[in-house]
Amino acid sequence: MKLAIVGATGLVGQEVLQVIEERNFEFDQLFLVASAKSVGKTQTFKGKSYKIIGMEDAIASKPDIAIFSAGGGTSLEWAPKFAEVGCIVVDNSSAWRMSPDHKLIVPEINAEELRIDDRIIANPNCSTIQMVMALAPLHKKYGVKRLVISTYQSVTGTGKAAVDQLMNERNGVEGEKVYPHKIDMNVLPHIDVFLDNGYTKEEMKMVNETRKILGDDSIAITATAVRLPVMGGHSESINVEFHKDFDLEEVKELLSHAQGVVLQDDVKNAVYPMPLNAHRKDEVFVGRLRRDESQPNALNMWVVADNLRKGAATNAVQIAEFLAANNLVY
Ligand code: 2RA
Numbered sequence: 001m002k003l004a005i006v007g008a009t010g011l012v013g014q015e016v017l018q019v020i021e022e023r024n025f026e027f028d029q030l031f032l033v034a035s036a037k038s039v040g041k042t043q044t045f046k047g048k049s050y051k052i053i054g055m056e057d058a059i060a061s062k063p064d065i066a067i068f069s070a071g072g073g074t075s076l077e078w079a080p081k082f083a084e085v086g087c088i089v090v091d092n093s094s095a096w097r098m099s100p101d102h103k104l105i106v107p108e109i110n111a112e113e114l115r116i117d118d119r120i121i122a123n124p125n126c127s128t129i130q131m132v133m134a135l136a137p138l139h140k141k142y143g144v145k146r147l148v149i150s151t152y153q154s155v156t157g158t159g160k161a162a163v164d165q166l167m168n169e170r171n172g173v174e175g176e177k178v179y180p181h182k183i184d185m186n187v188l189p190h191i192d193v194f195l196d197n198g199y200t201k202e203e204m205k206m207v208n209e210t211r212k213i214l215g216d217d218s219i220a221i222t223a224t225a226v227r228l229p230v231m232g233g234h235s236e237s238i239n240v241e242f243h244k245d246f247d248l249e250e251v252k253e254l255l256s257h258a259q260g261v262v263l264q265d266d267v268k269n270a271v272y273p274m275p276l277n278a279h280r281k282d283e284v285f286v287g288r289l290r291r292d293e294s295q296p297n298a299l300n301m302w303v304v305a306d307n308l309r310k311g312a313a314t315n316a317v318q319i320a321e322f323l324a325a326n327n328l329v330y
Contacts, residue, residue: 001027001324004063004087006078007070008032008043008052011160012092015313016067017045019282025317026324033058035070055081063087064329067316083119086330088323090121090316094201097122097209104212107318108259109136114319116328121319126311127151127202127225127234128209133284133310134303135240137258138251139214142297143243146220149206152228152235153191154275155183157307166229184229191225200225232279233306241298248291251299255286260310265289273304281306282314 003020007013013034019025032043032050039054055078058066066082068075068091075095082089096102103113104122106129114121124132135144155162161178168175169184181188191202202225211217256263264273265287273285284305292298305311323329 001065001329002029002031002061002063003027003320004031004033004058004061004066004082006033006055006058006066006068006082007074007092009034009038009041010069011156011163012069012308012312015308016069016317017043019309019313019317021046023317023321025321029061029063031058031061031063033066058082059085059087065090065320065323067320068092069312069316079120088119088121088329090123090319092123092312092316094125094205095122096120097124097205098212104209105319106132106136106213106315107322108133109213110215111319111322114322114326114328116330118328123312123316123319124209124213125202125205126157126305126307127153127236128206128213129311129315130234130284130303130305130307131206131236131238132210132213133258133261133305134238134255134286134301135210136214137254137261138240138242138246138299139216141244141250141254142246144214144216144219144240145243145297146241147210147222148239149221149223150237151191151202151206151223151225152230152237153202153225154230154232154234154307155227156231157191157234157311158227163231166231179227183227186229188227189224191227199223230275232275232277233304233309234311235273235275236303238301238303239292239298240301241292241295243297245297246299248289248299251289255289260284261286263287273302275304275306278304278306280309282309284310 072093072095203223272287288302
């Protein structure tokens, strides 16, 4: 199996390398692919040195699977060219997510939708992945009717330049600004661009992608996405109203057995999910479970995950693992 990592030098690309090493993902050949400014540089992986190559060379090498973390424009242009030579692209950008011809996959929830002729497979947005991981087991049992979400998102979701902006501001150093305002000591209710309806693209991703993954267009969803000077992961306050009533202990039971979900809910001992603890972990952490006493059949929850891991790299590598394990690579 020939594996290509496209966007290998970015924050997500680097995390993909870390995840395939930790999970011992098996391949025969590895190609590290990046933009012209990185081509020719070297990167060490498992003690071996790899030369970074460009897109054309990567396509000529005919990889079986390419994990793309290179942005929407790059993916729109290049993913079909990789697919044409028989490669399966697992794409981290938003380019293909809402296309009716492409699958949007969180392996624990809907990997069984994948078929041998899927050539470009979309990885959902980070803030959507962690939310649906916590919701899917509850949706099956009680049916999600409505979601009201507020996010608290890490600067790592924007990329390396945003991490640099935060650290430069903290250290009093001048540098490139990727946010329209200071991020250190601040909170920005603004992630991605504003749309005509007054919501941001990030907020609408949570609406549309959640419905597609859970396979239910009737779910009412409203979101406010917020950037914080935080690094370890994204946090979300989720108010969920179900069609059926639930038992809180049963909710905890369902979540504690859900694959890839860790219940951290012991408020007497100040145990609840936090980005500092989620950093570099592959799981989604859920806590602060309590009934919404203002509304029948409604629950409040707090969900945290490392956005570079389950929100991006881990989910993509899990898709690749599923393809390899189920003979969907040819
Ligand atoms: C963010 N959701 O955190 C984005 C990254 N895909 O900005």
